[in-house]
Amino acid sequence: MGPGGPPGSQAAPLPSNLPFRVVSKNIGTGAYAIIRKAIPLHAAKPVIAIKFINKQHAFKQGRLTPTQLKREITLHEHLSRGCHQNIIRLLTWGEDPNWNWLAMELADGGDLFDKIEPDMGVGEDIAHFYFTQLMNAVAFMHSKGVAHRDLKPENVLLSANGDLKLADFGLAALFEKDGQTRLCNTVCGSPPYIAPEVVQGKRSQRIDVLDVGYAANICDIWSCGVVLFVLLLGNTPWDEPTLESEEFVEYMETKGHPNDELWAQLPQDILSLLLGMMELDPRQRYTIADIQSHPWFQRPNKYLSPSGRNANPIGLAAEMLSQLRIDFSKPPSQTQRSVPSQDVDAMDIDCSPQYTRPENINDITTSVPITPLTDDAAPFDWERPSTFATFDPSTMPPPRLPASSFFQLPPSTQDALSQDPAMSQFTPTPRTQEDLITLTQAARQFRDVLPPSSFSRFLSPLSISVLVPLVVDALTRLGIPADMPDRLLIEKWEARGEASVKVKMADPRRQALSGNVVVERVVLDGGVGSCEVRFVKGVGDPLEWRRFFRNVVVGMGERVVMRPGR
CATH class of the missing domain: 3.30.200.20 (Phosphorylase Kinase; domain 1)
Incomplete structure (x- = not known):
């Protein structure tokens, strides 16, 4: 090992x-x-x-x-x-x-939010399905006297059939035992999802401990409301529930009716549920019983079986797949913030963020320095998601392909591209119902349509020596610091058949986001040599990592990407 x-x-x-x-x-x-x-x-x-x-x-x-x-x-x-x-x-x-x-x-369906398009979200049926399963999990936890305290997209995984699996209990707390309840005092959680009473209380003894505690189970309800918002709209309502956030201040001042285009997209029945869950006064906030009796929660759902499981795994996966698309005609969306280059320690921020100190909520770069586990680890120590064969430098010469994806592929290679769900997101036009039938006709479970491996990857006919500078250039134009490797290093990567570019940034909500862009030479069906470019998330919000991937790919240009139908 x-x-x-x-x-x-x-x-x-x-x-x-x-x-x-x-x-x-x-x-x-x-x-x-x-x-x-x-x-x-x-x-x-x-x-x-x-x-x-x-x-x-x-x-x-x-x-x-x-x-x-x-x-x-x-x-x-x-x-x-x-x-x-x-x-x-x-x-x-x-x-x-x-x-x-x-x-x-093992949650062998992967991350739920890796399969959701930023700024778009999912349809109402899918949002209702996953919200119902999330509330079922939280209700069970609370019945056992346990609050999660860190409900956010990173901790929402999927089974092979697409059922929700709640994970990571590192911040969980026992709020009830033997019929006795207790308040929690530790300030913890992820700022976009944390309840306001956790960060707004008085702290006279320690900066991370409240003088007066909070009801952790009621805070979980607030976080579930934010998760539902993100499912529906593909974005969070604010970066933090404090006076430092203009969006949150407006939410407070308008009593939950902000003049914001995101909130305006919500149907009235969903809005009434969210306002009950995200009630500023925790004493008036919805309980789980209130949520479960709400008309929207009780609405029929074609994907939800009587037992609470996925009633139509293939259909649900196909609908989610149809919403994943990289549109090269649109400019990059709101970009990530780079960490100031002069603040060296800030480059080693706590990227979980498993424990968020209150003084860090307003400015991510003031975090206490910490070296994430993946910082200097071997850059290729990840399981490959693709089924394509890895290039073996000892048996094949490097591919010599034109600097364009507009070239003729063998039929077997084109067929392989068409059958790879991750490659279908690059189709020039939105997928038709016929396209989806072709992709799903051989599927037996959810993961056959939406595999557990990340959709943040693409294939390119270009060589490593061409792709790596294109990646670095796209990162630089997005304001993300990345050093251009020298010629000798690129030649070493080309000979080895693999390369990696490490990235660290703050996402649009000022939360830490880091990982690697891995470029690896592979061989497709038909013996065609190419490179697979994988955006491997280390830590951070999976939806924001998806947005980062989309921005970089669009910045590199469509001619870099192999696409089905070409």
Whole structure:
């Protein structure tokens, strides 16, 4: 098993005495954790997910304490005993001197919000379906006396059939035990989704602890309202619920009726539900019973079975796929903010953000420096999403293709492009119903139409030595700092058949966003050489990562991308 950290070192290989076999490279990363797939020692299934937490980074350089980690495990075990269908189950856990590891149910449908187009959202049926499943999960948690306290898109995953799976209980808290309730005082969460009472209370003793606590379960209701807003519209209503946000101030002053084009798009029945969930006074905020009795919540849904599961996985996936499209005729949307280059420490911000200190909410660059686990890790240590064969430099020469995607492809290659759902987002015109039938006719489950691997990738006929400068140039024009590699490094990447460009930025809502743009030579059906460009998110909002991907691709231009039908 390969080393896992500290970043860039061989000092801490992953544990060797595990009760399972790790069978993948990284499928997810965090500020001090990586996630890989594993299977039993002497069997081929089931496939599970293992979260490896690097103690050095979590405890010494980060903000996580052993007590917090133990609380996460205890509460996740408590919830897993109920085996709720919309909550990721914790199977077992362990540790060695360098790592803690958690073996969990694998959400083999990937990230929900990676499959949603920014600034567009999803249709009302799909939003209602996933909101219903989210509320079912939260209702179960609350019935066990546990509040999540970090409900946001990064923590919403999918099963193979497209059912919602709530994940990451690192900030969960026990608010009720033996019939006794208690308030929480710790300021934590993600600013766009956090409830206002968490960040607006008085703090006279410590900057991260409130003098008067808050009801964590009621705060979860607020966060669920913001998630529903994002499902419907593809954007958050504000960057933070404080007086520093003009959008939030307007929401307060108009009592939930801001003169904003986003809010104006919401039907009245949905608006009434959101206003109840995002009531400023937590004493007047909707309870779960209020939500579940609301007419919009009780509306019929063709995708929702009586048991609360996905009644039509293929149909739901096809509808979501039809909404994913890169339109090269539109300029890039609101771009990400780069972190000021003169603030070196700010480049190592806490990118989870697993623990948000109140002094950091208004300015992301003032975060206490922390080195995310992925910062200096091997740039190619991710599981490849594509089914295309990897280029082998020892058996094939580099492809010599024209600097344009307008060239004739063999029929087998064109067919492979047409059958790859991720490539269908680059079709010159919106997909027809016939196109969707072709893509879904052989599908048996949700993930056959919307695979778990990220849609933030494309194929190009260009070589690595041409693509990397194009990527760096597009990043620079978007205001994202990226150094142009020198000729010798590019030649080394070209010979090796793989390259990686690291990016760090703040998204339009001033939240940390980081990852790598990986360029890897591959061979398509028909023996055609090309490059796959994958935008591998390290940490941050998946919807914002999708927006970042879209902006870079549009900035590079449509002639860079291989597209079906060409």
